[in-house]
């Protein structure tokens with residue numbers, strides 16, 4: 001690691017992209033060191049997990065009550081109780097489109113720095129090209145670059161941050177937003193049905209102006225995957241998050257172990273955030289997850305955060321509260337803001353919503 005006696009403050013480091021450090025052949029500066037569990041005798045990727053694969057195609061016809069449908073619904077419920085995530089197939093987005101958006105994301109990140117910096121954010125903002133906002137002193141930094149954009153509702157789009165190159169970027173992202181909305185509708189209904197709730201209950205909690213934010217993540221190759229993480233352990237503050245990945249790297253913490261999310265071609269990972277744990281009164285889990293860095297290859301992921309509308313109160317569904325399972329959470333609004341306050345300090349915010 002760089003052995004300078006005066007550490008550059010995070011603000012200075014974050015004004016430079018990880019991709020720049022790599023291109024300049026610089027060693028990872030100390031604030032990026034965050035990993036303490038590396039075991040050289042084990043292969044990091046060996047615990048390819050048994051994260052359930054759910055066919056949303058089977059669940060898309062909510063009137064069907066075939067054996068196959070009931071079985072898939074049960075699988076979905078078990079997946080979200082035990083893992084808080086699942087790999088969705090039969091989601092209705094074509095493989096060629098998924099390849100296209102990953103390709104467009106890759107083309108964006110592979111451009112020269114000056115082109116990407118046209119969309120640069122400051123170190124305290126969320127939206128735009130750069131890194132997460134500066135965390136509190138002492139918190140480690142992530143070995144990644146990202147482009148973060150509000151994509152829905154449409155009037156919240158700030159096009160000054162939307163790349164014009166590659167030329168298809170904006171169109172593809174608009175399309176992907178529409179398609180992701182369809183997937184969230186299907187998923188929200190299926191989750192409700194799996195819990196014997198009215199199928200629109202979660203959609204109603206998210207509200208008409210439910211939010212979608214896109215985060216394009218680029219994880220550069222890293223010389224020290226034993227010490228440095230692509231993304232530090234966290235749970236999402238969203239309702240839930242829809243994730244595409246072009247390579248393995250994402251890990252879910254479950255039963256005291258990290259499990260690597262395998263690459264299932266053209267599957268989409270649906271990962272619950274804290275707000276779904278609140279709405280389900282703790283029946284479904286919001287899993288802690290992280291991203292490894294890798295010395296051999298880079299990685300692209302696209303995360304779409306699906307979050308209840310601004311200012312809307314959400315809380316546990318009545319149908320999931322009874323004497324045996326008393327209300328675990330209170331009603332909250334704009335939980336994502338609280339989530340970020342705690343995230344900056346390397347903490348989870350879920351306890352602030354406890355009843």
Ligand SMILES: O=C(O)CCC(=O)C(=O)O
Nearest residue numbers: 215217245250291301303
């Ligand atoms: O890169 C990934 O696979 C996951 C990204 C993630 O967890 C996030 O952006 O919150």
Ligand SMILES: [Fe+2]
Nearest residue numbers: 234235236289
């Ligand atoms: Fe996440």
